Amino acid sequence: MTATKRNKIIYWIATIWLALGMVSTGLVQLLQVKEEVEVVTNKLGYPLYFLTILGIWKILGVIAVLIPKFALLKEWAYAGFFFAMSGAIISHIATGNSFGDVAPPLLLLVLTVLSWYFRPADRKTVSVNQ
Incomplete structure (x- = not known):
């Protein structure tokens, strides 16, 4: 198996699981x-409206990552996933929650990094030296 084919398989497995999550x-x-609601408001101390913001951005981020083209938009979506999941991990740790609470956002963070790293060339932004 070529490295390109292997990378494409890793990309799609990570991306599909990331999208589902x-x-x-x-x-x-x-x-x-x-x-x-219980976890976000009582355990973590965030306001209820935060759920709506997160939910909308996650779904829009998945659309951005899955649709063809729009490489810069994909970069923003990956960055948003990274910030949201690292923020969730830090929030759980800071409030003394168990590893069971940290594991789901940690998994999504790993999938975000894998999907971003192994994305095909046509899903990357192109840097032009001037």
């Missing part, structure tokens, strides 16, 4: 599922 958690946040 972000869409599912985004929907849970948009629908304000009771357990999610």
Whole structure:
């Protein structure tokens, strides 16, 4: 198997799992599922409207990552996923939550990095030296 083919397989596996994770958690946040409301408002101390913001941005980010073209928009989506998941990890750690609470955003953070790193050339921004 060539390195290019291997990288493409890694990219699509990571990206599909990332998309599923972000869409599912985004929907849970948009629908304000009771357990999610409890965690975000009581355990982490964030306002309820934060769920709506996160849910909308996660779903829009997945669309940006999956659609063809728009490489710069993809970079922003990956950055948003990275900041949201690293923020979630830090929030859970800062409030003394268990590793079980840290594991889901940690997994999504790893998938974000893998998807970004292994993305094909046509999904990257091109840098031009002047």
